Amino acid sequence: MSKKVSALDMPDVPMGQLPEHLNRQRTRVTCNADAPIHTDAVHYSGAYSLMGVDNSMGLEKFSKNFKVEIVRLSEDEIEFDMIGIDASLANAFRRILIAEIPTMAIEKVLMVNNTSLIADEVLSHRLGLIPLDADPRLFEYLSENDVPNERNTIVYKLEVSCKKDSPRNTVKTSQLKWLPNGSELEMATLDKSAKVKSYTSFSCSQDSLPEISKKPLGVKHDDIIIAKLGPGQAIELEAHAVKGIGKVHAKWSPVASAWYRMLPEVVLLTEVKGQDAEKLVNKCPVNVFDIEDLGHGDKKAVVANPRACTLCRECIRGVNEELVELGRVKHHFIFTIESTGALSPEELFIEAVKILEEKCDRLLSELS
The missing domain is CATH 2.170.120.12 (DNA-directed RNA polymerase, insert domain)
Structure with missing residues (x-):
């Protein structure tokens, strides 16, 4: 007869900290060869209360975790990282950029x-x-x-x-x-x-x-x-x-395109050396992997540019499925805005923030 074990019965997991497998399900999308798993975000504030983990969303926590990092900026295009937000908020910015900025x-x-x-x-x-x-x-x-x-x-x-x-x-x-x-x-x-x-x-x-x-x-x-x-x-x-x-x-749309994707995460589960390393590098069409020379004729595969991963899954098909783990960071989005020219791409994002702020103010006034 099996015994039901709660998180409180796990001596190796201290209170206030999630086990590694649960933390990964909470923060990552695992991309298997057939289909991704753990795609849903956990929004219930008490989901991990038995482990002493607060899953609620508050203004103070959001302000602490939210960051915007500009990666590339030109006259008509900007690429930046939005860290610490939910997909619904990232999608709100996308829809506002396409349909609501005059x-x-x-x-x-x-x-x-x-x-x-x-x-x-x-x-x-x-x-x-x-x-x-x-x-x-x-x-x-x-x-x-x-x-x-x-x-x-x-x-x-x-x-x-x-x-x-x-x-x-x-x-x-x-x-x-x-x-x-x-x-x-x-x-x-x-x-x-x-x-x-x-x-x-x-x-x-x-x-x-x-x-x-x-x-x-x-x-x-x-x-x-x-x-x-x-x-x-x-x-x-x-x-x-x-x-x-x-x-x-x-x-009247101010953007040629406005799109986002989750930050790719590529992990080598074991060392891939010799001919296997070369095969792995050649399988990837966007040069995510590279060869590192170990000396004495030895070489191994390393993850050189995980950001470029398009999730084609070529690297995990066949014999490499047990060697590479693909994932996406749920709360880290790579956002790209291509302006048509009336406003610069950075101004477009600022205008989108203002419009979202006005929407929130109207909602709060209606609720009050």
Whole structure:
């Protein structure tokens, strides 16, 4: 007859400390050759109370354990580690970055002339996806009842043509011209005797506003192809950009991609030497392993770059399954943000934190 043994009956495990196998299940995802195990996080605060371990989450504990470490930073991309958070919080940042940080994008296209092969609707859609070099924090949202003005609308003009008996003309985003004074097209009013008016009502030029005049409100990339014109074809239009968020349309999403993954953990269970070491190194397609020279012709395999592991599992298939252990650290995330250009990647993350903070404040006010 078997006897049920509790954690309190284990003399080798002191109070306040988990056994190694339980601690690993709590903090790691073990990636076997067939499928990962221990993927669920333990959220119940009293899960390990019999062992004297507090599993509750509090602000003081979170502040002590949470860290952000920047690994790589460029003009359009940032890679950083978020340590000490749950997957739900990391995913909240990802969703906010994709869908809730506002940007400026072309929403309305006034087509004057289009004799190219691209239909008006397709051309308008292409213009809407062009990343604009305009800080959305300097502009207001344009609602249905608002009049387009210098604070909520940016106007661009495109007027290109290809002369007869000329080679094909490639139209690029560099040919989109910013109109700081607003629309140059006129719109007839209902009263035929009244004067005509513009599609926008700018009270002043946008380049005279101190916060906007620092740099032209152009496009982020000048070499994006919009269309190709044949001899005798022409495009003339005005494009009006407004402020919006990605959950309304993807053209307002400020990131090309925002994604995360758990930190890989690769452990050699035994020493792998000689020909076995070379086979192990050659099996990995991303150079996680390397050869260390021991002298006298001896060599062994070492884990040189575990961060590069893509979890292809090639190293644990076949005879190597008992030699290598693959895992993921549950509360350590490698986060990557690729900006489309309106805001720098580090500014995007700061804006995501502000939006999450506003959501928490609204929830607390509703609960109170």
